Amino acid sequence: MPKVNKLPQYPNDSGWVNSLARRQPKPSLAKDIKVDALILGAGFAGLAAAHRLAELKPDWHIAIVDALAVGMASAGRNSGFMIDLPHTLDSDSYTSSAAGAADNADQQVIDFNRNAIDYGRKLVQRYKLDCDWSETGKVHAAATAQGAKSHQAFMAGLDALGEAYTELNKEQMIALTGIDYYHSGVHTPGTVAVQPAAFVRGLADNLPANVSLYENTPVSDYQWGSPHVLKTPNGSIKAQQILLCNNGFAAMFGVSKASLLPLLLFASMTRVMSAEEQALLGGEAQWGLVPSHPAGATIKRTADQRLVVRTGIKSGHKMRYDARTIAAMQRMQRESYMRRFGSKLPELEFEFSWGGLLCMSRNEGTVFGTIGSNLHAAICQNGLGVARGTSSGKLLAEHVAGHDSELLRKHLRAPKPAWMPPHPISTMGVAANIWRHESMAGAEA
Numbered sequence: 001m002p003k004v005n006k007l008p009q010y011p012n013d014s015g016w017v018n019s020l021a022r023r024q025p026k027p028s029l030a031k032d033i034k035v036d037a038l039i040l041g042a043g044f045a046g047l048a049a050a051h052r053l054a055e056l057k058p059d060w061h062i063a064i065v066d067a068l069a070v071g072m073a074s075a076g077r078n079s080g081f082m083i084d085l086p087h088t089l090d091s092d093s094y095t096s097s098a099a100g101a102a103d104n105a106d107q108q109v110i111d112f113n114r115n116a117i118d119y120g121r122k123l124v125q126r127y128k129l130d131c132d133w134s135e136t137g138k139v140h141a142a143a144t145a146q147g148a149k150s151h152q153a154f155m156a157g158l159d160a161l162g163e164a165y166t167e168l169n170k171e172q173m174i175a176l177t178g179i180d181y182y183h184s185g186v187h188t189p190g191t192v193a194v195q196p197a198a199f200v201r202g203l204a205d206n207l208p209a210n211v212s213l214y215e216n217t218p219v220s221d222y223q224w225g226s227p228h229v230l231k232t233p234n235g236s237i238k239a240q241q242i243l244l245c246n247n248g249f250a251a252m253f254g255v256s257k258a259s260l261l262p263l264l265l266f267a268s269m270t271r272v273m274s275a276e277e278q279a280l281l282g283g284e285a286q287w288g289l290v291p292s293h294p295a296g297a298t299i300k301r302t303a304d305q306r307l308v309v310r311t312g313i314k315s316g317h318k319m320r321y322d323a324r325t326i327a328a329m330q331r332m333q334r335e336s337y338m339r340r341f342g343s344k345l346p347e348l349e350f351e352f353s354w355g356g357l358l359c360m361s362r363n364e365g366t367v368f369g370t371i372g373s374n375l376h377a378a379i380c381q382n383g384l385g386v387a388r389g390t391s392s393g394k395l396l397a398e399h400v401a402g403h404d405s406e407l408l409r410k411h412l413r414a415p416k417p418a419w420m421p422p423h424p425i426s427t428m429g430v431a432a433n434i435w436r437h438e439s440m441a442g443a444e445a
């Protein structure tokens with residue numbers, strides 16, 4: 001039976017998780033079970049798949065397993081932007097290519113992402129999830145005139161797509177953030193901001209009756225067949241259908257091994273600001289900024305009045321990080337914080353610092369659909385899994401249940417991840433690319 005040679009492993013350091021009330025995870029698997037469908041991974045993709053499959057197949061017995069407690073992996077470590085528009089991370093301006101726009105690829109991305117937002121909103125309303133779901137959009141913020149130049153290409157792309165946006169000048173950026181740091185911005189209204197850990201926990205705690213969730217249940221061995229057989233520490237699973245929703249860790253199951261590129265991103269979150277500190281900062285009570293340069297810093301003011309700085313990238317080929325890395329990233333984030341907030345709130349310290357994994361591919365390709373006999377996957381979200389994971393998990397459930405739609409047919413034709421040279425060559429290439437981006441980010445970092 002093939003073994004899974006790397007399992008998810010994170011310290012309990014995420015600010016999104018630790019700023020919430022403690023939650024009791026569901027018990028881990030402690031017996032042998034047989035199910036109609038097993039969903040592997042309880043992040044955005046897995047939980048959306050579980051909800052949708054249960055709706056479409058109410059007579060199926062469905063199980064969903066995760067190696068960790070829900071929210072402890074990337075789904076509870078990200079910046080919580082459920083982005084509706086094309087957002088190409090490897091482009092200096094985020095825009096897709098003109099060719100992409102011409103062949104309708106950008107419109108397809110928008111339809112796909114808005115499918116996630118519609119489904120997310122439906123579940124949040126149905127289960128009254130307390131997750132700071134906020135339909136306030138995002139602001140692309142430029143710290144310099146040079147940074148603002150990339151906004152021109154971004155806005156031209158939005159014009160071509162007929163998508164709304166509002167340009168913000170320096171005064172408007174001050175009115176929004178309370179700080180005199182940004183040169184200008186572009187607000188796009190369709191992105192949803194969410195407390196990511198609260199969102200996935202809410203989805204996990206409101207699963208339909210025909211779904212059993214097993215947390216802290218790593219799948220360590222697997223045998224694809226009829227049925228498929230999976231081993232976990234205290235019980236095995238026999239499943240007719242498997243839905244792989246474990247993003248970059250799918251490579252450990254032999255899926256697209258030579259094409260998936262793991263990257264680590266890092267963030268820090270302050271303690272809650274006092275009423276005096278909030279007044280001193282000024283600006284609006286909640287906002288989120290995406291940097292004009294992809295290697296810049298994402299900055300958020302959360303609903304519970306903390307500031308979050310997300311900056312720092314590293315190759316993720318080890319699929320984990322150590323305390324030294326976190327300390328180095330925290331220093332970089334503190335510099336980023338002090339440049340922005342140092343004149344107003346120099347004493348506001350970080351309470352949490354953490355990292356998390358992304359799964360990228362060279363060509364923004366994705367693994368979606370049936371990849372073997374009764375074996376299906378929704379993986380490789382290219383760093384945008386809040387929307388893409390939710391949408392691809394929902395659509396994968398529809399595919400497995402035999403449901404048909406134009407969106408599903410189009411997504412089944414989405415490009416696959418392109419081949420990459422193996423580690424260490426790919427890792428060296430990634431490191432060089434990160435260095436190039438970071439050295440160009442300047443005041444945006």
Ligand SMILES: Cc1cc2nc3c(=O)[nH]c(=O)nc-3n(C[C@H](O)[C@H](O)[C@H](O)COP(=O)(O)OP(=O)(O)OC[C@H]3O[C@@H](n4cnc5c(N)ncnc54)[C@H](O)[C@@H]3O)c2cc1C
Pocket residue numbers: 004007008040041042043044045046065066067068073074075076077078079080081082083217218219220245246247248249250264265266267310355356357358359378379380381382383384385386387388389
């Ligand atoms: C700091 C940071 C900021 C980010 N900001 C954003 C953002 O603002 N917007 C955005 O869209 N994306 C963002 N991302 C990316 C986003 O978090 C990911 O794209 C997203 O989590 C992927 O969703 P997923 O459901 O496909 O996979 P995951 O959320 O990674 O879920 C996969 C699950 O599979 C489980 N698993 C893996 N292997 C096994 C196994 N062998 N046995 C059992 N379980 C297993 C894992 O424990 C995990 O819970 C950010 C990421 C980071 C780290």
